[in-house]
Amino acid sequence: MTEKEIAQALLPLVGGRENILSVMHCATRLRIVVNDKDKIQVKEVENLDKVKGSFFNAGQYQIIFGTGLVNRVYEAVMHELGMQPEAAIDDKPASKPVTGNRFQRAIRMFSDVFVPIIPVLVATGLFMGLRGLLTQEAVLNVFGLTPDAVPQQLLLFTQILTDTAFAFLPALVCWSTFKNFGGSPVIGIVLGLMLVSNSLPSAYDVGSGAAEPLIFFGFIPVAGYQGSVLPAFATGVLAAKFEKFLRKHVPDAIDLIVTPFLTLLVGILLAMLVLGPILHTVENGVLFVVEGLLTLPMGIGGLIYGSFGQLLGIFGIHHILNFLEISMLAKDGWNYLNPIGTCGNVAQAGAVLAVAIKASSAKTKQIAYPSCLSALLGITEPAVFGVNLRFVKPFVMSMVGGGVGGFLASLFGLRATGMSITGIPGTLLYLNEQLPLYILVNIVSFAVAFVLTRLFGFNHKMEQA
Incomplete structure (x- = not known):
């Protein structure tokens, strides 16, 4: 189905135009606020081509399409409604649905403020990683150079790239x-x-x-x-x-x-x-x-955050940690949350890959395999909402994997030079002596979640149910 055909098929299944209050989207999900959620035909929506799952959260009906596709579907939906993208039905701002309890609205409000800023902070984090690479003595030695040989003008230029956004x-x-x-x-x-x-x-x-x-x-x-x-x-x-x-x-x-x-x-x-x-x-x-939690002795803080930090994404409150990461980076240039949070994301990838391999349903495999790659690139919503959380046990196994990886990351004292990228892209935040350890803790997280899900976390009876 084309994006236009998806939009044309989707609108009647959510109750039609008269049932829609607002439409918006995030990185992976189309978010619809409706007058009456009982009019939504959930099973029919999830059976649409290219839909990876759906759920209700924070007063919104959220349909998972994945990165890139969701933007095109959103534009097609808005076109079918006769609205301009970024506009909303009844003249309500698309980023501010009026439903949900006070706490949920506060979290969405905070997230809406930070979403436009994050790309700049991501770019700054990449600059920090590249700057760290350029100034590593081991890297410079390959070219017969020492840190003292790096021109001061180049260091000043890189400092402009890395410091401006936070200043x-x-x-x-x-x-x-x-x-x-x-x-x-x-x-x-x-x-x-x-x-x-x-x-x-x-x-x-x-x-x-x-x-x-x-x-x-x-x-x-x-x-x-x-x-x-x-x-x-x-x-x-x-x-x-x-x-x-x-x-x-x-x-x-x-x-x-x-x-x-x-x-x-x-x-x-x-x-x-x-x-x-x-x-x-x-x-x-x-x-x-x-910081006190993350520096608890014997890796306890990393174990706790690596295990239970993944629950924050389910309730839509994970963005509230952005300001903590920003404050850490602004204070001393290091992000202690990123390596532990990354372990949770990679563990989701391990769990969903195990489901993909064991699944007998073509629909489950169609969702699970791409979701694994997406989670490895830092986008876990398709894996979480489309597969792991639906079957419950794979999500629990991913929590165990994330906890084990977070425990090791805390023991090793891993810390990132930036924020907002995890998994494979996150390696750019560890282009220093930490890189081998970063790779190790993520392999462990992936492997633990994969093995536990393969052995205990998923079976065909769950799939049939």
Whole structure:
């Protein structure tokens, strides 16, 4: 079936246009919010060509197509509805369905802000990996060079590539937050730049003791928020809402002058004197707790996170860990979550491959084999929702495999130079002496999940049921 044919067949199966509130998509799934989920013919939807599975989560009916295809199906669906992509039915923003409980809406709100930023952070992580490769003595020795022989201009150039995104991270966060909450993105980016202004002592200098924060009113410490997430996020939310309030109440004749002026003034006062000091402290506290978990003796933290961290993706709250990874990288240049989380992803690949080999159903094999490759590349939704979680036991075996790999990763002290890429692409974050160990822990995770699923986690009775 072509994408157009899929869209034409899909719409009646979800209750038709009148049952649809909004349509959106993520990396692998088409997400539909409906008025009445009882009108959805789930079995018929899952039997459509190229559909790898479906499920309800956070008030959304999510249909798994896989990377690339989901974009084309989304465009075809929107065309059939007579809507432009990124628009939504009833003029509701496509990225903000109105259903789900308060916690689920909060998680989606946080995710929506970070999704546009992640590609930049991925690129920065790759730059960090390549920079690490270029400066490795073993690599340089192959060309008859030493670290001292690397031109300073080249190092400076690579530093621009690796440091800029994190140094101006508040500007990116504020921009995306304003865009998400209906404010003016250009005001958001300027407000974010104010948080890292050169007039303020750098957060890096204050953290290292090279500079002292400014003291306002004798007790409020103020410094730049380079690398910080929560202060910029909270400031962006409140300032965007304040701007929308002003747009409704300021006369049109003076709106162009008054609204940006007051939005920036109130926003920076909130950020510097209230939200920044409070939330930056909270951010450091959360980071301390998580780092404490990951540094528990004998690999216990890695065992716990490697096993149970995979559950976060099921409930759609895994994106909330983005700010922890960002904070780690901004603080000392290392990401301690990535190697352990990678083990969980690779374990999903091992479990789904075992299912693919043992399965007798052509439909199961059709979903399982590509899902294995997808999980190895860091996209686990097809494996989790299309196969492993459906049969339950393979998912449990993947948790065991992820826990074993996370345990070893913690024992070895593995740490990444970036974020947001795992599995095979994630090797670019370990282009140093850690690479052999990174490969080892992932092979172990894959093998444990594969063997356990092959022996105990899947059988034909489960498939028939």
